[in-house]
Amino acid sequence: MISNKNCIIRLSRYKNALVRFKTLGFVKIFSEYLADAVGVTSAQVRKDFSLFGISGNKRGGYQIDALITKLNSILGKNEVQNVVLVGAGQLGSALMRYNTFEKEGIKIIAAFDIDPSKINLKSPIPILSLAEAALFIETNSIKIAILTVPDMAAQQTFDILIRAGIKGVLNFAPIELKTSSDCIVNNVNLAVELENLIYFVNVTAKEAPLIKI
Amino acid sequence: MISNKNCIIRLSRYKNALVRFKTLGFVKIFSEYLADAVGVTSAQVRKDFSLFGISGNKRGGYQIDALITKLNSILGKNEVQNVVLVGAGQLGSALMRYNTFEKEGIKIIAAFDIDPSKINLKSPIPILSLAEAALFIETNSIKIAILTVPDMAAQQTFDILIRAGIKGVLNFAPIELKTSSDCIVNNVNLAVELENLIYFVNVTAKEAPLIKI
DNA sequence: TAGATTGTTAATCGATTAACAATC
DNA sequence: TAGATTGTTAATCGATTAACAATC
Numbered sequence: 001m002i003s004n005k006n007c008i009i010r011l012s013r014y015k016n017a018l019v020r021f022k023t024l025g026f027v028k029i030f031s032e033y034l035a036d037a038v039g040v041t042s043a044q045v046r047k048d049f050s051l052f053g054i055s056g057n058k059r060g061g062y063q064i065d066a067l068i069t070k071l072n073s074i075l076g077k078n079e080v081q082n083v084v085l086v087g088a089g090q091l092g093s094a095l096m097r098y099n100t101f102e103k104e105g106i107k108i109i110a111a112f113d114i115d116p117s118k119i120n121l122k123s124p125i126p127i128l129s130l131a132e133a134a135l136f137i138e139t140n141s142i143k144i145a146i147l148t149v150p151d152m153a154a155q156q157t158f159d160i161l162i163r164a165g166i167k168g169v170l171n172f173a174p175i176e177l178k179t180s181s182d183c184i185v186n187n188v189n190l191a192v193e194l195e196n197l198i199y200f201v202n203v204t205a206k207e208a209p210l211i212k213i
Numbered sequence: 214m215i216s217n218k219n220c221i222i223r224l225s226r227y228k229n230a231l232v233r234f235k236t237l238g239f240v241k242i243f244s245e246y247l248a249d250a251v252g253v254t255s256a257q258v259r260k261d262f263s264l265f266g267i268s269g270n271k272r273g274g275y276q277i278d279a280l281i282t283k284l285n286s287i288l289g290k291n292e293v294q295n296v297v298l299v300g301a302g303q304l305g306s307a308l309m310r311y312n313t314f315e316k317e318g319i320k321i322i323a324a325f326d327i328d329p330s331k332i333n334l335k336s337p338i339p340i341l342s343l344a345e346a347a348l349f350i351e352t353n354s355i356k357i358a359i360l361t362v363p364d365m366a367a368q369q370t371f372d373i374l375i376r377a378g379i380k381g382v383l384n385f386a387p388i389e390l391k392t393s394s395d396c397i398v399n400n401v402n403l404a405v406e407l408e409n410l411i412y413f414v415n416v417t418a419k420e421a422p423l424i425k426i
Numbered sequence: 427t428a429g430a431t432t433g434t435t436a437a438t439c440g441a442t443t444a445a446c447a448a449t450c
Numbered sequence: 451t452a453g454a455t456t457g458t459t460a461a462t463c464g465a466t467t468a469a470c471a472a473t474c
Contacts, residue, residue: 004441008412012405016387030455039389042455043443050457058456059450076411083407094307095403104404106411143414144407167417168410170403174229176252184413186406190308190383191317192225193399194296194357197381198289198319199221200397201356204380217465243431255431256467263433271432272474432473443462450455 003051008075010048013038015071022064030061081106084142086157087149088113088127091172095146096125108146110136114153130157134164143167151175216264221288223261226251228284235277243274294319297355299370300362301326301340304385308359309338321359323349327366343370347377356380364388 017037021029031042031049038045049055049062054070056062072078085092088111095101096108113119114130121128128136136142145166149157154173161169168184171177174192177185230250234242244255244262251258262268262275267283269275285291298305301324308314309321321338325346333340341349349355358379362370367386374382381397384390387405390398 005409005413006441008409009405012402012408013387013389016405017389032455037389041443043445044441046455046457047442056456057450058448059454061455074412075408076415077408081407081411090310090312091307094304094310097303097307098403099303100404101407104408106404106407143418144410146407168414170406170410174226176226176230176250182417184410184417186410188401188403188406189225190311190401191313191319192222192229193383193401194294194314194319194359195225195288195290195317196218196221197357197383197397197399198294199287200218201381202289204395204397205356219465245431254467256469257465259431259433260466269432270474271472272430274431430474432471434469434471436467436469438467439465441462441464443460445460446458448455448457450453 007048007051010038010040010044011052011071011075014045014048015068015075015077018064018068018071022068026064028061029064029067031056034062077105079105081144082109082140082142083107083144083146084109084133084137085111085125085146085148086113086130086133086161087147087153088115088118089148089150092146092148095148109140109142112136114149130160134160137161137164137166141165144170146170146172148172220261220264223251223253223257224265224284224288227258227261228281228288228290231277231281231284235281239277241274242277242280244269247275290318292318294357295322295353295355296320296357296359297322297346297350298324298338298359298361299326299343299346299374300360300366301328301331302361302363305359305361308361309336322353322355325349327362343373347373350374350377350379354378357382359383359385361385 014034017034031045035042035045052074083106085096085108096111108125111125111127112130112133113127119127119129143166145161147154147158147169151173154175155177158169158177162180162183166183171185171187174189179185227247230247244258248255248258265287296319298309298321309324314321324338324340325343326340327343331340332342356379358374360367360371360382364386367388368390371382371390375393375396379396384398384400387402392398
């Protein structure tokens with residue numbers, strides 16, 4: 001029932017697409033249309049749903065409202081998810097102001113930084129000293145952290161978070177964090193994403209002339 | 214030879230890890246250690262390398278310097294890659310200040326926004342009117358764009374970019390862009406990444422008590 | 427040389443897709 | 451009813467891994 005990461009990411013995408021369909025006034029939807037909106041096959045949609053016991057009506061498709069409710073429940077979106085952010089540098093500060101998280105029910109309730117000049121208890125999201133992180137995380141039972149510290153500090157900061165009880169980390173440092181089995185790490189590396197794009201654009205450009213001949 | 218996206222992303226990770234090994238004074242490396250640093254198997258490393266004709270020395274491993282050079286060449290990192298950014302909102306502005314790109318040889322040479330109040334020709338990265346984007350992209354032969362506009366504007370802005378000759382887009386809108394076959398889209402969705410993490414942390418938490426019994 | 431590591435093949439694994447019976 | 455869509459099984463596809471001969 002846990003399924004793989006890609007499957008869960010698709011559930012999020014289905015949910016987002018369904019919200020858009022609902023905004024447009026739709027009430028029911030067929031797997032074919034939902035698949036199209038998300039860029040997968042209809043078989044994939046039905047398979048994913050069946051893995052989570054989501055069923056529709058043969059010939060009648062799926063009720064959008066019920067589907068959104070079910071997906072939100074699976075994805076833990078029925079309650080606000082409190083997270084902390086560690087590393088209030090350029091990217092970290094931007095994420096603190098990134099209002100899409102709030103819209104999606106994800107609340108950064110505090111940020112931490114090692115640099116005393118960054119500490120600011122009065123900003124909309126308080127920025128505290130890294131030294132206070134462990135206690136804060138424990139007393140507030142925070143399970144998820146966003147890690148936006150410099151590369152060289154990533155592993156040691158991560159270790160602090162683990163010891164404080166963090167169970168999931170969204171890591172922006174281009175480092176493979178050594179983790180214990182009970183903490184999950186999702187890596188986001190924007191430079192790598194761009195490099196990837198550059199690579200494929202370049203190979204396609206090199207190939208194109210051959211095709212034209 | 215094109216290979217799949219995951220393979221190319223691994224090449225970027227190998228490259229990053231190798232640069233760190235080099236910093237630490239290493240000259241040679243075995244597939245086993247590189248695999249460990251990146252979190253894959255040594256067979257995977259050797260397989261990836263062989264796909265790109267990279268060879269080492271049996272019994273002697275790989276020369277780090279030569280390897281970095283080769284990977285940089287494959288990934289197009291021998292020259293600075295110019296890109297544009299479209300949508301100078303919260304996230305867009307942060308990415309403009311995100312110096313990791315510059316460090317990685319990726320230069321945002323201009324940004325565009327539809328909001329006249331955002332236009333600023335004197336900022337370090339000039340912010341121009343969206344109306345000027347097509348001409349700018351064409352005259353400068355820009356192939357890659359970072360798209361950070363609001364969800365509802367994403368598709369129409371994307372269409373403008375396509376017509377201007379953009380071949381690769383790093384898309385931050387939670388929308389599946391309808392693209393032509395000759396433009397590649399990489400999606401980054403931070404809220405979805407966090408949702409994913411939340412999901413797996415929650416299921417693990419629910420399962421843990423069962424394991425303890 | 428003996429031992430260790432690469433390079434590559436074949437086996438495994440898992441995810442996606444096609445296909446179709448069930449059924450509304 | 452006839453037709454269309456779901457739910458699920460089996461087939462396909464592709465990526466990862468194990469294993470080992472080649473060889474430094």
